[in-house]
Amino acid sequence: MEMMHPPSWSYSSLDEIGFHVLDMDSGSANFGSSSSFFSPPILRIVNPSSLCTTEETESSSPSMPSREASIDVSSLEKPLVFPREDMELDYELSIPHLLNACGEAMESQNTHLVEVILRRLKEKACPRGSAAQRLVYYLIQSLDEDFDYLMQEARKNYEAAFRAFYQIFPYGRFAHFVANSSILEAVPEDAEIIRIVDFDMGEGVQWPPLIAALGNQHRGVRQIQIVSVKIEDFNSMPSFQNFEKTKERLCEHASSSGVQLEVGEVDMEGLVSEMNKMENCGRREMLAFNCMAGLPHMGRHRSSRHVEEFLKIAQESIGLRNWNGFRNNGVITFGDGQTMSDYRGFGSFFEAQLGRATALLESMEGQISSHLKEARIAMECLFVAPYVSSLACFENPEERDWRGMLPPKVGLNAWRMSRDTVAEAKELVREGDSLYWIGTEGESENQVVLCFLGTPLVRVSSWS
Structure with missing residues (x-):
């Protein structure tokens, strides 16, 4: 089977993003054109160095060196101050110890x-x-009044930051590519209608590549239906487009691919009703449930209980179809950005998730040049900070217990990831030429894992 190429619709390369970075100390710099699909706003952000104390600024780097090779010009305007040996030791050791103590508390x-x-x-x-x-x-950040200003400045450029973040870093593109490939491989040759239930559609960037692939590889498909689940349980950064605009863009893309597309939205109760109506659907209809949770580009947090509820509905719906004799006419794909594992308690979970967040920050630092530091900080504020700050909140103990566990056991057959999917995922993250690498795990190798150095960042698994 011809495999689907990694997503290429509605994202532009780094030099097309049109960032204009304003550094209040060193003046402004800009690069790229503004000829992308959107008209990106100018990225303006306060110089973050003004938010550091003297002690923090002095100790920020020889003790823990950055991957940036070039020198920040603004630093040449100030006398160089080197930390004392005891200060360097303090910053090497005290932060991890304090974080561990915080998790235990x-x-x-x-x-x-x-x-x-x-x-x-x-x-x-x-x-x-x-x-x-x-x-x-x-x-x-919740204790820092200055952070709110930095976040507000970053939010003014959410659209441009989202497009840059998604294109530059592989986290979302990897998860979407692997999930789409699993769905595509599960489509029966005689399928005419593809129904997709999406837990968090957001900006809708996952679906154009799949729509195009279905139009090219499965000429018999007459209609694609995408149902987005609406859950108002997060209070972090919303999508930069509302549902109607996302729907319009997806339908326009489907039309250009020669595919008829219907896009709808339901709440969780409405989803149960929709699934009950579909019990007697035809043999030439294929049902896919897609759940992406905690991926960095999403910049928002969904309750673990809602994830569990969605996967339970998905399991019951796919299982009922299998029991009625429609074997292999359904698939569940789950992209997990929190990379849950079997932790001993919340303390070890907290420590592991901070390690993951550190790996995210290091990987971002390694891919953004030093003269775009302010742009990188803006993206960190929007897409990393909401998740990190949520770890400092006291949640319901039951919610904590769930977050420290493996994803709920899905009582279906594990869908083994194909060698082609794994190979193309490795190509997508440039394994061998970058610090990212791809591995397979799970029952019958139904999980593909994206890692940075030794830290898992995203897992994608599938069942049928």
Whole structure:
């Protein structure tokens, strides 16, 4: 089977994003054109160095060196100050120890101790520092009045930042490509109608490549239906497009691919009703459930309980079709950006997720040149900070327990990822030429994992 190429619709390359970075110390710099699908707003952001204390600025780098090879011009305007040996040791060791202590205090629900530790960590936080210092900065953002201003400035450029983040970094493109490939491989040759239920459609960037591939490879497909589940349970960054605009763009793309597309939206209760109506659907109809949760580009958090509820509905719907004799006419794809595992408790879960966030920050730092540091910080504020800061919140203990577990066991057959899918995923992340690598895990190797150095960042699994 001819495999689907990685997503290429509605995203532009880095030099087409049209970022115009305003650095209040060193003046402005810009690059690229503004000829992309959207008209990106100018990226204007306050110089983050003004948000660091003297101690933080002094210690931000020789102790924990950055991957940036070039020198920040603004630093030449100030005398160089080197940290003392004891200061370097302090920043090497104290941040990890304080973070571990914070996780243990959160696990024991010792609110006072958590507040004391966060105040101590705040002294070491800096948005222009090392990955550890930036991690701490985003973790304690709720205690930092200056952060709100930095976030507000970044939000003014959400559309351009989203497009740049999705195109530059492989997290979302990897997850969408692997999930789409699994859906495409599960489509029966005689299928005429493809029904897709999407847990969090957002900007809709996952579906154009699949629509185009279905139009090219499955000429018998007459209609594609996409149902987006509407859940108002997150209070972080919303989609930069509303549902109607996303729907319009998807339908226009489907029309150009020669495919009839219907896009709808339901809440969780409405989804149950829709699935009950589909019990007697025909043999030439294929049903796919897609759930993406906690991926970095999403910039928002969905309740773990809603994820579990969605996957339960998906399992029951696919299982019922199988019981009625429609074997292999359904598939579930699950992209997990929190890379859950079997942790001993919330403390170990907290520590592991901070390690993942640190890896994200390091990978972003390695792919953005130093003269675009302000653009990188803006993207970190929008797409990394919401997840990191959510870890500092005291959640319902039951919610915590679920987040520390493996994804719910899906009582269906594991859908083995094909060698072609794994090979193309490796090509997408430039394995061998970058610090990213791809692995396979799970029952019958039904999981593909994106890792940065030794840290898993995204897992995508599938069942049928």
